Amino acid sequence: MSHPWFADRIAVLATMHRKEQVIGPILETALGLTLEVPGGLDTDQFGTFTRDRHRPNNQKITARLKAERALELTGGDLAIASEGSFGPHPSLPFLACNLELVVLIDRANNLEIYGQELSTETNYSQASISSLAEALAFAQKVGFPEHGLVVMPTASTSAAAEIVKGIVSEAELVKVVNAGLERSQRPQTSPSLHLETDMRALCNPTRMKVIAQAAANLVAAIQKPCPSCGAPGFEPTERQPGLPCALCRAPTLLTRALWSQCQRCGFRQEMLFPDGRETADPAQCPYCNP
Ligand SMILES: [Zn+2]
Ligand SMILES: [Zn+2]
Incomplete structure (x- = not known):
């Protein structure tokens, strides 16, 4: 095609x-x-x-x-x-x-x-961990190693050099977590690290x-052409509220119509009742259910 x-x-x-x-x-x-x-x-x-x-x-x-x-x-x-x-x-x-x-x-x-x-x-997820066992349990929950992981000192770390991204093997995860936990060790506090799923597409x-x-x-x-000039991309871009209440006909905040507008010729078209219903449940009505 x-x-x-x-x-x-x-x-x-x-x-x-x-x-x-x-x-x-x-x-x-x-x-x-x-x-x-x-x-x-x-x-x-x-x-x-x-x-x-x-x-x-x-x-x-x-x-x-x-x-x-x-x-x-x-x-x-x-x-x-x-x-x-x-x-x-x-x-x-x-x-x-x-x-x-x-x-x-x-x-x-x-x-x-x-x-x-x-x-x-x-699998979008984050965790604070204080041991290698906790890190491995988190990794298992989020589909590692098919899905990559990120290890950083805390959730608010912004120094790029301290953020290890793209961890996709258990050997590397163990190495990075052990080193990070050791670095985080301070007198009087227990070690901790921040783990999150690597959301980069690769x-x-x-x-x-x-x-x-x-x-x-x-x-x-x-593949949706403008009915007037044929330009591609004739898609709804504007939602119009005002679906009438089934009981009193007052306009509600629910969608009454969607409007599409052609980017080339400006042709506009209304699609009424896009959600497949012509009235709103009175429970959604500002008068029947204030
Ligand atoms: Zn057009
Ligand atoms: Zn009503």
């Missing part, structure tokens, strides 16, 4: 964590483009999960900045970048989740199209799968 707007074009992918392994086949097969990874791009400048480099902006803007940097570096007109985040699930706060964004920026046609995936499939196959799904969702978004 290919796509008339992208076939036979070269897209640069801003990554140094092997994301091309999952994003490449999906985009190349569906769109007919060729994906290239430019050398000399330091994506860590846009923030690291280990917090030694802070993310300059929110997730969406950071994804865009990475893609723009790849375009600058290569002089190309088509770029892909991805950015992930981890934290409590927005509606189930006791569950950890992973939100992945993949963006396509097409300078030749002035398009910026996003695919995203929110998943509770993640060390985390579970995250790679979520990135693959976000890339597939990007393809789905690209």
Whole structure:
């Protein structure tokens, strides 16, 4: 398969964590483009999960900045970048989740199209440990050694030299943990170290799968043409609340409609009742259930 707007074009992918392994086949097969990874791009400048480099902006803007940097570096007109985040699930706060964004920026046609995936499939986890046995128990719980680990003195360590990332063998974990525990030993206090899962894509196959799904969702978004001019990426970008209460018809905060707008011709279209229901439960109504 290919796509008339992208076939036979070269897209640069801003990554140094092997994301091309999952994003490449999906985009190349569906769109007919060729994906290239430019050398000399330091994506860590846009923030690291280990917090030694802070993310300059929110997730969406950071994804865009990475893609723009790849375009600058290569002089190309088509770029892909991805950015992930981890934290409590927005509606189930006791569950950890992973939100992945993949963006396509097409300078030749002035398009910026996003695919995203929110998943509770993640090993995102941290622990403070005071013995090698505790470290090994944590490692087993989070899918080590297929998934990498990070060892650092404390959760707030920011000195890059003190953060050991990408630990993927038990021999190395034992060595790093033993040395770290010894260094942390002070009179009157017990030794301790901070361990966390390495969330970089190359060390985390579970995250790679979520990135693959976000890339597939990007393809789905690209394959939706504007009904007026045919430009790709005709996706809802605006949510309109106001779903009427089933009892009193008053508008509630629930979604009444989604609006899509074409980035090229500005054509707008409303999709009514995207959640498949035309009224809200009175329990959600500010009048019936104040
Ligand atoms: Zn259009
Ligand atoms: Zn009501």
